[in-house]
Amino acid sequence: MEIKKVAVIGMGTMGSQIGIVCARGGFQTAMVDVNSIQVENGMNSIRKFFKGQEKKGKIGRESSEKILSHMTSGTMIEEAVEDVDLVIEAVFEDVEVKKNIFRKLDKTSPSKTILASNTSTLWVAELAAATNRPQQCLGTHFLIPAALTPMVEVVRGPVTSDATHNTVIDFLTKCGKETVTVADFPGFVINRLYLPMVNEAFFALETSIATAEEIDRSCVKGLGFPLGPLAAADAFGLDILLACMKTFHQELGDKYRPCPLLVKLVKAGHLGRKSGQGVYSYNHK
Numbered sequence: 001m002e003i004k005k006v007a008v009i010g011m012g013t014m015g016s017q018i019g020i021v022c023a024r025g026g027f028q029t030a031m032v033d034v035n036s037i038q039v040e041n042g043m044n045s046i047r048k049f050f051k052g053q054e055k056k057g058k059i060g061r062e063s064s065e066k067i068l069s070h071m072t073s074g075t076m077i078e079e080a081v082e083d084v085d086l087v088i089e090a091v092f093e094d095v096e097v098k099k100n101i102f103r104k105l106d107k108t109s110p111s112k113t114i115l116a117s118n119t120s121t122l123w124v125a126e127l128a129a130a131t132n133r134p135q136q137c138l139g140t141h142f143l144i145p146a147a148l149t150p151m152v153e154v155v156r157g158p159v160t161s162d163a164t165h166n167t168v169i170d171f172l173t174k175c176g177k178e179t180v181t182v183a184d185f186p187g188f189v190i191n192r193l194y195l196p197m198v199n200e201a202f203f204a205l206e207t208s209i210a211t212a213e214e215i216d217r218s219c220v221k222g223l224g225f226p227l228g229p230l231a232a233a234d235a236f237g238l239d240i241l242l243a244c245m246k247t248f249h250q251e252l253g254d255k256y257r258p259c260p261l262l263v264k265l266v267k268a269g270h271l272g273r274k275s276g277q278g279v280y281s282y283n284h285k
């Protein structure tokens, strides 16, 4: 099957960027979120991305407008998926929320439609088992910022068919992405390696080994990271990081215990850039 139309469920940090990737690849892209405020926020962040790219001279106004013209947005999943070939789910990292979406997608999308999840750490097998088409389910793990990061991890569930896998690889390649296919296991490769290190940076901060700025500066200047781990945590959302670490802890053991400082910040509503306050403060304009 060749992908022509796509739907993206969830227009938060990742969904809005994934929508850009799909529309930029020339695919008709239907974007969905729970209410009109979330939809508007998502569309605003998409427009802001293009404005930033235009300012940097990376894209012309006409090209941005053309990409935006491939996108529609709304709150009704049923309408968005009625004639799509691929759905990419990018809602909260909560297995029950995602399973409900997969059940709904299974009922409302055409039988040919491939269902993909952008989960960071959950079992694709569990999401696929909520549907009657597990062979058409897989993970497409985009990395933040999805519109700019070259790599996507493609996660094969235990029964993902070759046809599904190959169709999605072809689609991602047309979107300009490099892919790596990995087995279904919590955190796959990238998050299995990266998130425990970010969690460890919170332990280092909690035990006052250094300030947040010094921890980040050590990693940027000493290890060549593009962004320090604490600044990166603020960018991807402390709530998402905590949800991922909880899955690791539950699935892989005590070595992956979320740092209490991370738990405390999330309980205080300090979720990072998206809430204006995380490890660092952000001026919300």
Ligand SMILES: NC(=O)c1ccc[n+]([C@@H]2O[C@H](COP(=O)([O-])OP(=O)(O)OC[C@H]3O[C@@H](n4cnc5c(N)ncnc54)[C@H](O)[C@@H]3O)[C@@H](O)[C@H]2O)c1
Binding pocket: 009, 010, 011, 012, 013, 014, 015, 032, 033, 034, 038, 090, 091, 092, 093, 094, 097, 101, 118, 119, 120, 121, 141, 142, 143, 144, 235, 236, 237, 240
């Ligand atoms: N943030 C990151 O850096 C990052 C990186 C890679 C993967 N991920 C994964 O991507 C997924 C999304 O993460 P995020 O950071 O974009 O989260 P987010 O909190 O920024 O956005 C989630 C969005 O999903 C929407 N949503 C929730 N339930 C919905 C429903 N039933 N229907 C439609 N929309 C719904 C919310 O309103 C919100 O806009 C998670 O699985 C996360 O683990 C995140």
